[in-house]
Amino acid sequence: MLGALLGVAALLGLAAHSQPSGSNWLVAVSAFSTHLLSLGPLAVVLLVLAHLRVAALAAAVVTAFAVAVLAPTYAGGPAADDGPELTVLTANTRLGEADPEGIVSVVRSSSVDVLLLQELSPGLRDGLADAGLDQLLPHTVVEPLPGAAGIGLWSRYPLADEQGSRLTFPWVSARVLLGDGLPSPTVVAFHAAGPWPQPADDWVRDMAKLPGLLDEVAADAEPHGSTVLVGGDFNATWGNAQFRALLGDGYRDSAEQLGRQWTATFPSGYGVPPLIGIDHLLVRNAGARELDTVEIPGSDHLGLVVRVALPPG
Structure with missing residues (x-):
């Protein structure tokens, strides 16, 4: 039986x-x-x-x-290039309830260069500033909003071509200017609508529109070396066909690229290990060297820290 x-x-x-x-x-x-x-x-x-x-x-x-x-x-992907390295942290902050000092501590201990936060509330934005985040990562494109809608991107390096739009929730993007003839990757912070327990209609629409968005971002990145990094809470795992459909036109999931597609990030903070991986960093014309999960105090997601090797300048 x-x-x-x-x-x-x-x-x-x-x-x-x-x-x-x-x-x-x-x-x-x-x-x-x-x-x-x-x-x-x-x-x-x-x-x-x-x-x-x-x-x-x-x-x-x-x-x-x-x-x-x-x-x-x-099987993983090919070995990462020997170009410059960029460390990216993406994390869902649970309706802005994550501890700002805890986030700043992770940024500092992991030597994060680019931070992508979802569900960024105005209160959390202020708390992060008070905790010293803007001194560590002074360049920002943020849209703090109540509830699950807020989004933010912080960078150690200057930014250019800052943009913002929305699916169900806003997303933001910018080019990271490493300088000295090095690549200037385009980075996108993204959050898909939640498919559960409410009807999945918004999530289905987001995932249907996202391939077109990724194509547009890739086209805009072509004159600047074609490197794109898209991080956030996709509310999808490798088991969801719509997520796997995103992995075209050169896009790879960093966890799969390292042969670790089972890396779990949700739920966190409930006394049991996370069960599924719904937080991802997609890379295009770049290679993940290392990937780790980190605890984000006050959040129900683990953060995802990825060290990405960019193409040589």
């Missing part, structure tokens, strides 16, 4: 992994689909032990498809 249930769960995971998510329950199932797929081998073992050969064969077929789907994501 247990083997059969695990086999059905793996089959459900395979179906959810393959199809775009159109409702909140399907988004949720898809988000955990890689977990469900991992149940396939255990189902095979249990069904073999129960001498249910036909069922074991069916579970083995599902497992083979699961391996074919997941194995390439663990």
